[in-house]
Amino acid sequence: MTRTKRSRQRAVVLAALLTTATTVLVGCAAHPAEKDEVSLVMAEAFPDTHPVGAGGSVPFVDYIAEHGGDVGLEIEHYPAGQLGAQEEIPDLLRSGAIDIGYIIPSYNVDELPLANVGDLPGITKDSCRRADALIPMMQPGGTIYENELKAHGFHAMWGVAIPELEIATSKKPVETPDDARGLMIAGAGGTTDRVLAGLGAASVPMTGADYYEAIARNTVDGVQTGKYVLKSYGVMDVINYVTRGANLGATTAYLGISSDAWDGLDDAQRKVLREASAVAQKGTCKSVKAADEEAIGDMEGAGVQFADIRSDDRAEWDSVLDRVRDSWAEAGEESGIPAARTLDELERRVKEVEEK
Template sequence: MGGDRRGGASARRAVAAALAAAALGLAGCAGGAGAGARGERTLVMGDNFSLTHPMGRGGTEGFVEGLRARGGEVGLEVEYYASGQLGKQWDMPTMARTGVADIAVVSPSYVASEMPLSSVGDLPGLVADSCQAGYALRELLGEGGVLYEEEFRPLGLHPLWVGVIPAYEAMAADIEIAVPEDLRGSVQRSTGGAQDRIVEAIGAAGVAMPIGDLYEALTRGTVEGTVASPVSITPYGLEEVIWHSTKGANLGSFTSVYVMNEDTWRGLDEAQRELVGELADEAQQGVCEELNRSVDESYAAMAAAGVEFVDVTPDQAKWEALLEPTRREWVRDLESIGRPAGRVLEEFTRALDRNADRAGVAS
């Protein structure tokens, strides 16, 4: 099937510019100083997503445009670096913590040693809707929330909004997948963190890599598949090299938190914090709606490209048998090193219940 288908602000700006030039060149920068009225403070923002990705279209683009349009009123400008120009996913906490970037995106699965608890939203069998999950996590990330107090505040990071990519499925290039046993012994790309556990549970060997590297890895046979959401497949053209996917396995999610350096946040005046907070609220709603919309759109695009989807309903029990043990082991392992994983999972579950009315709702 599909066999014919393969195919000081100034100092920080100087550092950011040097990093961007080394990565991709300043010509590719999506933003820059000078847009709009000149302000008194420039916020450097580093992102690992492009503005064409649903994470960018739904949340980041409106946030950046809002700062450009209205920031001059309160003395703020923004310099925006897209698509990893300031560093890889695992570099972002350091970029934000050290002030190289004032605003950055942090994906807990890529920095599991620093933020193991914050991958709770990535655990399998919990998240079906991006809005419900995003607002639930935002409760835990607010000041006084367990994730903020345990992991973000100690790192000097102030959360702004959260994007949760839902609907993770098992996908492969040449392996037809109906039950977990079909992937036993295979090599699967993983995001790391909580996703490593589900890859291990299905009996596969996990290789952590950014999804941007997956096309080449699948083409070369370095890996045989991935656990991923359709939302993350089409922006990278991966429907050209993935032929098989489950549908309905609910193998987890991927959480990304947009943060501001805590000192930068505290250094903003009241009007500046009010504007940033308002734009972050809009980004929160926008990104979750866009991610939800993109699930169905991405399924359709993958099907049109020839990807074979297998509805797991007839074998649902076999897939569900992986979920609870994976969550239980996550709690056990983290609590064995003194981290309050049981409390985090319980609070996240309650927050999901409180935000159930947000599921499937668009403004």
């Protein structure tokens, strides 16, 4: 849908007022600057220094800046929540205030229940393979797109899986599923709630920014999150133990464009976006893995103890995680979504990616 510069600016300013209480004036988005020239607005909560931003968003934007001019394509990039928090990005996309942004299914469980399949535990230990298997399912023709994302007008271009989640605790290590029973564990919600319930722990949903204070004040016993998150929010200073190899799932995020904006592009412009997406997916895979490895080294240097899952205990962990996946599929089927078929497809696709 073509918009005038005045109406597009008004939409973006209104969105900024609602989300940040600050008037933000931006250039028009997804409108023809000149004939056949398009400017897209991209907004995200990740700062450029975040592994997803540094490895994915920045290369994506840079590629478009370098190659988009030849096909009449420009992009305006607003990172670090300048136009709204992550929870608000789906609404900004739907309203047309922005054209490109991330969706994180665990933040939108009610609206995107099927997309949460990507966060389930026990599917793979390799976050890059998880993302590679998922993205075709999220695009036109894919199971998740056709059954869920299409109705929301969201065209996924590339995705990332925050490396496999672990449980970090302050007072006692978690080495077996029984060790987690009765603990109060903070997490991002979504499938994390189901995993913790399967372990007999109580889930306390909150944002990463609240983890440190919750543990320091003994509000919770620990958190379930990615290893670099423990470092980036300073949580490593208040925890003493972290599982390693528990394979408790991931947090997935997908950068996409609104269907209206995508439909307004020509084939050459879409080609540039596909190429930029391929660069970004590879880059963010490497950056989040590197951030995880760096965080492990820093935590070990600070005296945090990693509890490696012993081979004798692996079957017990796998049994719990199998039940978690089965319960997710059963609940989804009962609510009317093709959850079992989608989970089976994801598991098949992961095996195919691993065999390449």
